[in-house]
Amino acid sequence: MSSYFFKLCWKNIWRNKRRTLITVNAIGLGVMALVFLRNYYDNFHEQVIQNVIRYHSGHLAISAKNFEKNHSTQIFLENGSQVSNWLKNRPEVLASSERVLFSAMLSSARGSTNLMMMAVEPKAEAQVTGFSAKVIKGDFLKEAKERSIVLGVKAAETLSVDVGSKVVLLTQGVDGSIGNELFFVVGLFETQSEADKSVGFIQLNEGRTLLSLKPESFHQTAVVLKNEEAAVPFKILFEDVFHGDSKLEVFSWKELQRPIVAMIELDRAVNRLLMILILCVAALGIANSILMSIMERTREFGVMLAIGTDRKEVIKMVVIETLLLTLVGVLLGNLFGWLVTGFFNQIGFDLKWLTAKDFVVQGAVVQTVSYPTIRFYNSLVVTAVILTLALLVSYFPARQAGNLTPMKALRSH
Amino acid sequence: MNILEFKEVSKIYNQDQAGIQELSFSVREGELIALAGPSGSGKTTALNIAAGLDDFNRGEVNLLNCSLLNLKPDEVLRLRRGQVGFIFQSYNLLPVLTVLENVEYPLALKRVRQAERMKKAKTWIKEVGLEGLESRMPNELSGGQQQRVAVARAMVTEPKIIFADEPTANLDATTAEMLLKLFQRLNEDQGTTFIFSSHDPRVLKFANRVITLTDGKLLNESAMN
Ligand SMILES: Nc1ncnc2c1ncn2[C@@H]1O[C@H](COP(=O)(O)OP(=O)(O)O)[C@@H](O)[C@H]1O
Numbered sequence A: 001m002s003s004y005f006f007k008l009c010w011k012n013i014w015r016n017k018r019r020t021l022i023t024v025n026a027i028g029l030g031v032m033a034l035v036f037l038r039n040y041y042d043n044f045h046e047q048v049i050q051n052v053i054r055y056h057s058g059h060l061a062i063s064a065k066n067f068e069k070n071h072s073t074q075i076f077l078e079n080g081s082q083v084s085n086w087l088k089n090r091p092e093v094l095a096s097s098e099r100v101l102f103s104a105m106l107s108s109a110r111g112s113t114n115l116m117m118m119a120v121e122p123k124a125e126a127q128v129t130g131f132s133a134k135v136i137k138g139d140f141l142k143e144a145k146e147r148s149i150v151l152g153v154k155a156a157e158t159l160s161v162d163v164g165s166k167v168v169l170l171t172q173g174v175d176g177s178i179g180n181e182l183f184f185v186v187g188l189f190e191t192q193s194e195a196d197k198s199v200g201f202i203q204l205n206e207g208r209t210l211l212s213l214k215p216e217s218f219h220q221t222a223v224v225l226k227n228e229e230a231a232v233p234f235k236i237l238f239e240d241v242f243h244g245d246s247k248l249e250v251f252s253w254k255e256l257q258r259p260i261v262a263m264i265e266l267d268r269a270v271n272r273l274l275m276i277l278i279l280c281v282a283a284l285g286i287a288n289s290i291l292m293s294i295m296e297r298t299r300e301f302g303v304m305l306a307i308g309t310d311r312k313e314v315i316k317m318v319v320i321e322t323l324l325l326t327l328v329g330v331l332l333g334n335l336f337g338w339l340v341t342g343f344f345n346q347i348g349f350d351l352k353w354l355t356a357k358d359f360v361v362q363g364a365v366v367q368t369v370s371y372p373t374i375r376f377y378n379s380l381v382v383t384a385v386i387l388t389l390a391l392l393v394s395y396f397p398a399r400q401a402g403n404l405t406p407m408k409a410l411r412s413h
Numbered sequence B: 001m002n003i004l005e006f007k008e009v010s011k012i013y014n015q016d017q018a019g020i021q022e023l024s025f026s027v028r029e030g031e032l033i034a035l036a037g038p039s040g041s042g043k044t045t046a047l048n049i050a051a052g053l054d055d056f057n058r059g060e061v062n063l064l065n066c067s068l069l070n071l072k073p074d075e076v077l078r079l080r081r082g083q084v085g086f087i088f089q090s091y092n093l094l095p096v097l098t099v100l101e102n103v104e105y106p107l108a109l110k111r112v113r114q115a116e117r118m119k120k121a122k123t124w125i126k127e128v129g130l131e132g133l134e135s136r137m138p139n140e141l142s143g144g145q146q147q148r149v150a151v152a153r154a155m156v157t158e159p160k161i162i163f164a165d166e167p168t169a170n171l172d173a174t175t176a177e178m179l180l181k182l183f184q185r186l187n188e189d190q191g192t193t194f195i196f197s198s199h200d201p202r203v204l205k206f207a208n209r210v211i212t213l214t215d216g217k218l219l220n221e222s223a224m225n
């Protein structure tokens, strides 16, 4: 179609400005909302995933068989050095951290609370999880310092303790003995998540002593890879190498965090449904707008047909008018979608507005504030879907126009 | 040579309503013909059939040496694009286009390049006496001016024959005369055949020949000077 007919189509869609603007607005608002929501959710989900990896299990967790299922301190690897040494020599591995995990009751002079204790090698743990970077007071664990403990700010608040305070840790060893020890708070971390209330760190060897575990034994080693995509192949490789060892199991973060993965998948499904609903409403608006404009122009089509316009050209014109109209809305919608995304990229978009409480999924860290970024893929998807729908709904008005004969059309007014 | 021949053509609309009945007449190349007769006498029906816009039930129609019965739809379309021009009673122009763009329309259909299109369109706008109004919108023109634009649009492809169905019906007497004088001039200068319908006796005198219909039948043919 020549530029002449494009110009004619363009002018035709603006002959009823009010109607066109209403339709364009409807498309624009729908597209804007969808583009922003998809940008927001993508970022939010990525953040959740990163948090899980950075504050929980790493990309992979290797542990004694059934430990992840039962979380029992009784289930541990007695000789973990074999696994640890193998991991140290793998090029895909960025870092790994052996952990002894147990729950404990902490008491201070003012109170007590239950914590999920992680006994770790400070340097290794610092490479695997982000807690050491979130220490806002004091320091993370140091090798040289004995009986140090690092707590979250909320737990410290409950216990009314600060850096330098003493706390008593009480737990049960794997042999049934009671582990009871005095610790000194050396640092407080703040992640703005559930972990601030519920997680504490001590040295790996002190954890072993408390639980009466032999050296080299641990519950879990968390592995961070250089590349997240390598998680599944690496897991398969590990299972291959250690497949004779029935005491071992390895899980990717997706397997460990099924509720989070499920939440993300549900979110995505809801988003898709929302997209289809919003865009269908927009498409109906488009169909209505074009159909009305066709019916008002019956006589004009008659003149066009009479002076030699092909029926196919009339149909093409209607389709192009529909697409042009949609495109205007789509462009505006994307533009404003990017602006809104950019705006919240600066100030952050807080889900707390909607949930009015902390957002916790199965104790995993979910930060509610997200700084969405513009993702052109999302614009592409929304644009492609609405243009496809516009193409579909243009069928009815196009058929209406295409069925006209010059005679019928000329006799109407 | 006959440019248009009707041979006993009948058109029955639904419910036995006859549009025209066994109508026969012929038009020679270069004539300026008026189709006269009261409202409902079959003028529009005859013109539409002649131009290939409508079908008919009996008889034979030859336009530009082609029998319309034998033409395929795209052949009719090609005929309409190149050889035949149209002017209607009213609402002739596309309201969203300027005068110039309206006149360009048939050339755009024929995929004529823009520079040539504009040159030709401007020539014909000048020819119908509307020079300077090229960028006006149709609703900024008087009825007579709009009809002149329609004439320019019909002439721009330099067709052999132009059909005009009641082109003066919405015009006052002076403007109507001016339009008919334009037909006359184009007919003489370009040799274009014109067939216009009208029930207004005042404009019939501009024709070379008047074909009068009544109840879908030929009443008489009278040559003027
Ligand atoms: N679409 C139609 N359906 C039924 N009858 C029609 C139709 N068009 C025209 N007629 C009838 O055909 C006859 C001729 O009409 P028309 O050609 O419009 O006459 P004119 O143009 O001279 O006024 C009239 O009796 C009219 O009622």
Ligand SMILES: [Mg+2]
Residues within 6 Å of the ligand: B043, B044, B045, B166
């Ligand atoms: Mg009529």
